[in-house]
Amino acid sequence: MKLNATESKVPLYFLAREGYWLERAFKRFCNGAGIKAQSEYLLASRAFLFKLLLDDERSFSYSLKSGFKGTFSELLQNRFILNQDEITRTFSPVLLAKTIDLETDKQSVIDIFNAHKAELSLLLASTKKAYLAYLEQLGVTKQQTVHIVDLGYSGTIQSLLGILLNQNTYGHYLIASNPGVHTIEGCKATMKGYLKEGVKIGDGYLPLDRSMFLESLLTAPNGQFRDIRFKTLNKGAENLKQFDFYYGRKVASQKYFYILEQVMAGALNYIEHAARHNITFTKSELEMLLNSYLSKPHMIPHSIAHIFDIDDDVTGNGTVNALQFFGLNK
Template sequence: MDELQSFGYRFLGPIITSFFDEIEKKKTGNELFFLAREGYHLESLYKYYCGLLGKSYETKYLLCSRVFLFKLCLTDKNLIPLTLGHHFKGSLESLLIRRYGFSGTQINKVKKDLKNSDKLLATEISLPSRQDIAVKAIFDVSRLFINELESKKKLYLKYLDSIGFNSDNKSVVDIGFSGTIQKLLSKITNKKTIGHYMVTTVNAKNSAECTFHGHFSSGQKFGNGYPLLDKSLYLESLLTAPHGQVNDIFGSDDGYRFGYSTKTKAQHEFYLIDQVVEGIRSYMDDTLESGLQLTKEYVPEYFASIVKRPQFIPEGLRNILEVDDHISGFGVLNPIKVFG
C-alpha cells in the first residue's frame, strides 16, 4: 500500500466508516442523497460500505452548493435573509460575486441598469450583523435578473425531479455543519428533509421542514474546541469532487447542464485524492466483517490526534489541500497553512 492509501486507511478510514455505522442506525428507508463536493466520494464509499455488509441501498450524488442555492433564493424576497446568516465582510459587489456567483457580465448590467449603482455596489456589508442593509440591496439587484433566475430555478427543480428528489422526508448526507444546503433545498422544493451529518452547529435546529442528525455531535459552536468542527477544513479538502463548486445551471439539448467555479489544486491533482479514498476502502475491507472498526465515541479524539501534527499528512498532499471559501470572503484556504 503506497503512502497516500496508507494515510487514507489510517486517517479517514475510521472516521468515514464510523459515520456510516451511525447513519445506518438512524436512517429511515434506503434512499440517501449525498450533497455538494464532499458528497462525491461519500456516495461511492457508502455504496462500497453497504456492499461489504450485504445491505440494500439507493444513493444519488446531488449536485448543489450554497452559492448556487443562494442565487436561486433570490427569486423569493422572503428567502433572501436565509442567504445572509453566514459571516461576510466586504463590499456589496464582492458579496454578489462571492456569495451568489454573479458574473462580470451580470455586475456590468447592475452598473448600467440600477440607479446609483456605483454607490450601492461600494456599500460595505458586514454579516450577519447588518442584514437589514444587505436584504434591501440584494433585493433591488435581484429584480434586474428575476426572469433569468426564475428560469434557472425551474431547470434545477427539473433536475431534482429527475434524480428522485421529489417527495417529503428525503434523507441527505454531508459532513456538516449548520445544514444550510438542506434548509435551502427544503425551501425551494417545499419538501421536508432529514439530514445526516458528522457534526452540526447550534444553527442546525429541527423545524417542521428539516430534521438534523449530528452523528458524532450536535449543537456545537466554532471555536469551542470540538476538533471535528474547528478543524473541519481537513475533511472538506480531502473529501472533494473532481469539479469546482456548482455555480450555475443552463438549458441544453439534454435538458440542463451545470456550470462550475474554478478548480482548486486538489481538483487539478484529483488522482492523489483518489488514492487516499482507496485507502478508506481498504480499511473497510479489513474491519467491517469482523466488527473491528473504530466506534463513534473515539472519533473526535482520534481526528484531533492526527490533525495536530501536520507531519502525519503525506508531503505530496500538503500543498493541494485547498477549500474554496469565497462565500465568506476568505478565498481559497489550505488547512495546513491556516492551522500551522
C-alpha cells in the same frame, strides 16, 4: 451511520463536494455489509443556492448571515456568484459602487433585493427550471422527506433546499451544530449528528474547529458547483434528462485529483473490508484518531500536503491550505 429498516428503504442524497467521496464510501460499506440501499450524489453548494433564491426573501437569513465588507458588486460576485454581465444587467452603477457592511447594512441589502425581485426572478428563471428538473430526475421532489448526508455542520444547504422545494428534510451529519427537529418556513427539518451534536466552531471541539481538514480531503474532482443549464439538442428544444453543469475554479486537490484518488482507494477498500468483517469504531476511538491528525504536525506526508487546499470564496478568503492554516506542516 447504521441503517435501520426504514432508512435503508429511502434514498440518501449526498451533498456538495464532500458528498462525492462520502457517497462512494456508503456504497462500498453497503456492499461489504450486504445491505441494499439507494443513494445519489447531489450537486449543490451554498453559493449556488444563495443565488438561486435571490428572489426569495426567506433565504436572506442564511445568505446574509455572515459578515462582509466591500462594495455591493463584490458582495454579488463573492457571496452570490453572479457574473459581471448578470450584475450590470440587473443593478445600476450607483448601487453596485455602494459600500456594504452587512453588520449594519443588512436590511438595506434586503430592501435592494426586494426592489429588484422581478428582475432577479427573470434572471434566475432558466437556472431554477433546470435545477428543479435535475432534482426531479434524481427523485428528490418525489420524497415525502428528503434525506441528505453531509459532513455538517449548521445545515445551511439543507435549510435552503427545504425552502426551495417546500419539503420536509432530514439531515444526517458527522457533526450537527444545531441538532433536533426545526420548523423552517413551514417545513420540518431534522438534523442529526452521528459523531457529535450541539457544538459550534470555537467551542474547542477539534473535529469541528478544524473541519477544514476534512473538507479539503473529501472533495469532488470539480470546483464549486455554480450553475446548471439544459442541454439543447436543437434550436428551441430542451432535453429535460440532460444537463450541462458549470463549476468554479479548481484548487490543488482538484488539479492533482489522481493523487487524492489513490489516497481514497485505500480508504474505500478498508471501509468495505470493515463492513464485511463487522469491524466497528466507537465515537471516542474516532475522535482519538481524528484528533491525532488534527493536532500533531507532520502526520500527513509532505509529498501530498498540497492537496489540502480549499477555496473559501463565499467568505472572501480565496484559497486556504488547511495544513498551513492550522500549522500542521511545520
